[in-house]
Amino acid sequence: MTKIIASLQDADKKFFFNQVLADINLTVKAGEIVGLIGPEESGKTTCIRCLIGMEDLTDGKAHVLDEQMPKRKMLSKIGYMGQEAAIYGTMTAHENMVFFGKLKNLKGQELKSEIDKNLKLVGLHETGSNKVSKFSGDMKRRLSLAIALLGSPKLIVLDEPGAGINPGLRLSVWNHLRTLADEGAGIIAAAQWMSGVEQYDRVVLLNKGRIVAAGRPEALMNEYKAASIEEVFINMEAVT
């Protein structure tokens, strides 16, 4: 049995009386890329934030690497990329990497090699010394991703990773994520409507805070007689 990297068990989350998540069961195994797919306001971001312990669960349990979350120490094993680019505009790409690398407790030679490796991956190694404020939206997203991948985290959590990255580069990013997964990392990515759904080993469809379907992408499409994940949602609505 492959190792479970992260899991949510019977997770409920309420903000006051507003039920944002209900009865979520979710696992991310080592070597696996999981897609968390759903429309806006479906609870994807909350789900991710609960998983890594930024939020408390109202009910249920969240685990990362067998430790119950929220636990501060575990955050050093997680690479997180939020919806915003989350980078400092007044600094260069390289300086941004150094800052977040240091926060991830990387030092000296290791820090340097990690930065070089990840900047190269997202195709920013030549523009690394440029100020981020001069970057295009696409470049900012790429830099943000490079920061999330710093320090080879065991669990990689990406909120809308594909948004705003151009198709050519997206493929190389996916390939790299696949390599990281093969090396034993667990990856979970939230997305709205996903093109390139074949990249996921497993998808979890989320709607109004509940998991409506889960499984291998092809299996789901067969089950709902759909050509894409979007159609799965549409056909599902038609049934209910």
Next chain:
Amino acid sequence: MTGVGTIAVQTFRSMLGNVKMLLWVLLAPLVVITLMYLVFDVKNETDIRIGVPDTMDPTFTEGLPEDVEVLTYELTPVLDTLLDTHELDAFVSMEDKGLNVTYKNEDPPKTAAVEQAVETGVRAVEDERLKGIMAALPEEAEIPKIEIETSFLYGDSASTYFEKMFPILTGLVLFFFVMVFTCITLFRERTSGTLERVLATSIRRSEVILGYLTGLGLFVLLGTVMMVLYAIYLLDVTIAGSMIWVFVIYILVSFSGAAAGMLIALLSKSEVRMMVLILLVTVPQIFLSGLIPFDYIGDWFNNIGYGFPLRYAGDALTEVMIKGNSWSYIWNELLALALFIIGFTVLSILGLKKHRRV
């Protein structure tokens, strides 16, 4: 606690990277203080204009203080229009036995000054009459004159209203600017997602807060030094006590502003709420910091001020800058300021829980 250093350096550097904002933040307080200087640095040169009919006893006009401008009118004019159109502060005419004074009274404090001037004139007339009576007396009588010798406990005769207000005003300006600046910087970190990303590492919440406070504090220190030097050397404000204490107090004021700003930025949900909170924290302090003596409302009202850091800052700065006192007179104010800083910081660390549970 290596995270503190990392974040402090980062905060400081990202601010230095933004030259335009830097200039704004450093120069704006100087502009505000200069404005206050121009407004409050009045050396009692209120120009009073008094109108009199040409039948007026010359002793009265001559007896008026020198800085009073006297305009003589041949006919008794219509007072309402005259006071306004000729910008007179009062019109004085002689009746059989008494004076008939009409004040414009547009600005009550000025009326008080005019009243004083008129009284001086009246005294001159009375003196004149007295002399007439004295001359009629057979003996050579002389009224002994009373010599007045003036000395001041604090400051000198050149002390201006600005000097009294300077300690409190600068404290207020500094506090306000630092608070707004910190608030906006941190709120930006929130909206851009960098705060979230910082929190998504294993750094402690206390490291984040102390890091921001140190980074912003270093920057604010720069502004403080500039402001004090500007006031002393260019605006020529005299400081009776030691400069070291002046700096210590200003630094504590800046840090309490920064800590309060952080707390507000972390707690407010939107920019609008942030602005409202900033106003709620600053505006009461303007009135309650001792700038305006509220003795007439009662002690309880005045004492509300002791719930705000600026009250202590104002008291301490007044002790040092005007009365020339040092440590033994200001230690409890300094302690109170330090407690405010610690309190705001601890609350900020707790407030950060809203953004990350651990």
